[in-house]
Amino acid sequence: MRAIDYAGVLKHQPIFSQFTPAECEELLAYCTPHNLVKNENLFQQGETATGFYVVVHGRIKLALQAPRGAEKVVEIVTDGGSFGEAAMFLAKPYPVLAQALCESLVIFVRGEFIFARIASDPQFARSMLCVLSHQLHALIADVESYSLKSATERIAAFVLKESARRSSDQITLALSKYVLASRLSITPETLSRALHQMSNRGLVEVDGRKIRILDRPQLHEMLQPA
Amino acid sequence: MRAIDYAGVLKHQPIFSQFTPAECEELLAYCTPHNLVKNENLFQQGETATGFYVVVHGRIKLALQAPRGAEKVVEIVTDGGSFGEAAMFLAKPYPVLAQALCESLVIFVRGEFIFARIASDPQFARSMLCVLSHQLHALIADVESYSLKSATERIAAFVLKESARRSSDQITLALSKYVLASRLSITPETLSRALHQMSNRGLVEVDGRKIRILDRPQLHEMLQPA
DNA sequence: CGAATGATTGAAATTAGTCAAGCCTTGTGG
DNA sequence: CCACAAGGCTTGACTAATTTCAATCATTCG
Numbered sequence: 189m190r191a192i193d194y195a196g197v198l199k200h201q202p203i204f205s206q207f208t209p210a211e212c213e214e215l216l217a218y219c220t221p222h223n224l225v226k227n228e229n230l231f232q233q234g235e236t237a238t239g240f241y242v243v244v245h246g247r248i249k250l251a252l253q254a255p256r257g258a259e260k261v262v263e264i265v266t267d268g269g270s271f272g273e274a275a276m277f278l279a280k281p282y283p284v285l286a287q288a289l290c291e292s293l294v295i296f297v298r299g300e301f302i303f304a305r306i307a308s309d310p311q312f313a314r315s316m317l318c319v320l321s322h323q324l325h326a327l328i329a330d331v332e333s334y335s336l337k338s339a340t341e342r343i344a345a346f347v348l349k350e351s352a353r354r355s356s357d358q359i360t361l362a363l364s365k366y367v368l369a370s371r372l373s374i375t376p377e378t379l380s381r382a383l384h385q386m387s388n389r390g391l392v393e394v395d396g397r398k399i400r401i402l403d404r405p406q407l408h409e410m411l412q413p414a
Numbered sequence: 415m416r417a418i419d420y421a422g423v424l425k426h427q428p429i430f431s432q433f434t435p436a437e438c439e440e441l442l443a444y445c446t447p448h449n450l451v452k453n454e455n456l457f458q459q460g461e462t463a464t465g466f467y468v469v470v471h472g473r474i475k476l477a478l479q480a481p482r483g484a485e486k487v488v489e490i491v492t493d494g495g496s497f498g499e500a501a502m503f504l505a506k507p508y509p510v511l512a513q514a515l516c517e518s519l520v521i522f523v524r525g526e527f528i529f530a531r532i533a534s535d536p537q538f539a540r541s542m543l544c545v546l547s548h549q550l551h552a553l554i555a556d557v558e559s560y561s562l563k564s565a566t567e568r569i570a571a572f573v574l575k576e577s578a579r580r581s582s583d584q585i586t587l588a589l590s591k592y593v594l595a596s597r598l599s600i601t602p603e604t605l606s607r608a609l610h611q612m613s614n615r616g617l618v619e620v621d622g623r624k625i626r627i628l629d630r631p632q633l634h635e636m637l638q639p640a
Numbered sequence: 641c642g643a644a645t646g647a648t649t650g651a652a653a654t655t656a657g658t659c660a661a662g663c664c665t666t667g668t669g670g
Numbered sequence: 671c672c673a674c675a676a677g678g679c680t681t682g683a684c685t686a687a688t689t690t691c692a693a694t695c696a697t698t699c700g
Contacts, residue, residue, distance in 0.1 A: 252558045260561035274547035283554045313539035320546040321500035327553045328509045332478045335486035335599050373561050380680055606648055
């Protein structure tokens with residue numbers, strides 16, 4: 189078993205792409221890798237943040253927890269993504285729970301390094317500002333979706349977005365339908381029913397976790413002004 | 415009519431509080447003040463951002479617009495607040511509409527200046543990162559509210575938060591109930607009914623736009639685990 | 641004063657959630 | 671290799687929360 193070249197791994201993360209190999213070596217001293225098994229928690233809602241996380245590979249679920257086991261999945265972070273920056277900058281508790289949906293490798297980066305780097309590298313500061321700005325806009329898009337679209341419309345939007353991301357009419361859910369439903373702020377039952385209904389209308393073809401788009405124009409029309 | 419000392423005004427905005435008077439003078443060259451009348455639009459959803467805005471005084475509504483006149487109020491920005499930073503950093507369109515709810519003075523700050531300042535002043539970069547982080551966490555709190563709380567609970571939470579902000583049991587809505595309802599993602603009708611119900615239960619006393627908290631413990635309990 | 645806007649109220653409709661049962665995989669251990 | 675347990679998914683019937691529609695009432699402010 190050979191040691192992983194974590195410095196090399198860091199170099200390949202979008203957020204550190206401007207770093208030289210030497211800088212990655214330096215950064216490494218402030219990093220802690222975490223190998224997570226499926227369903228393992230990385231941190232709980234409420235734990236105070238002293239750094240943030242980069243997802244090397246895998247899928248990390250960020251979720252809000254409510255009494256009686258209810259939860260709301262806010263985001264699924266995948267390869268190359270990061271999370272926890274905002275809590276780090278504010279030195280506040282993480283507002284969400286982070287849990288691995290599958291075997292994942294994430295790297296914890298101590299805030300200490302980031303703060304120093306920002307002080308010395310304005311370009312890096314710009315990158316972090318862009319990362320946070322992206323996250324903010326993504327959340328606003330979610331709020332728009334929750335507030336102004338019906339359950340079926342949200343599902344249609346999701347299918348189209350996934351399809352665009354993979355440049356394919358055929359998408360395979362990397363998530364259980366339970367998690368997807370929570371991400372879309374609906375119940376699994378509603379998701380199931382809505383997919384069936386879309387299937388009956390000939391918009392999509394559903395086979396387990398595979399969804400194929402049959403009538404893209406019609407699907408788009410569902411999201412347009414009435 | 416005497417010219418307003420905008421440099422002095424800038425100095426008093428939280429986001430520029432670290433600036434020296436000389437720096438504020440310099441900043442001023444990149445600023446454009448806007449006096450807005452009630453209901454005046456500052457920008458439309460979709461306009462490309464080349465800077466951001468600071469609210470000197472007044473109330474600016476940020477809202478998502480949907481077909482058929484529907485809209486969702488995302489945030490109300492008040493004195494000392496700012497908005498549009500994320501769109502500026504991404505050089506993307508504003509995802510929301512900005513409209514004055516009352517006569518307001520806002521100052522537009524060109525991104526050009528901010529970018530230069532970030533390059534030369536790491537402390538300022540930190541400030542901007544904190545501002546964005548705050549906005550992100552505020553949005554997550556909203557998502558939590560929308561997803562995991564009932565309409566009545568959201569109203570109770572709002573009343574308590576307003577009361578805390580003013581350190582008083584008595585709050586006076588600075589918003590029309592229509593705008594407040596949209597902010598809480600409910601309809602005005604539901605807001606009206608819920609307030610009445612809370613009033614009937616002796617939790618609050620409602621008189622037009624004045625709300626007085628009568629039973630704070632009970633109100634808190636509504637937000638706790640069942 | 642009177643139009644316009646905002647707020648309230650009631651009744652009906654609708655969406656989505658809840659509860660409960662059953663089904664279908666999938667993986668595991670006998 | 672089969673059987674069964676477990677989880678994930680689907681389905682149906684019912685319920686509940688909130689919205690919609692419509693009408694009325696109040697307020698404000700030209």
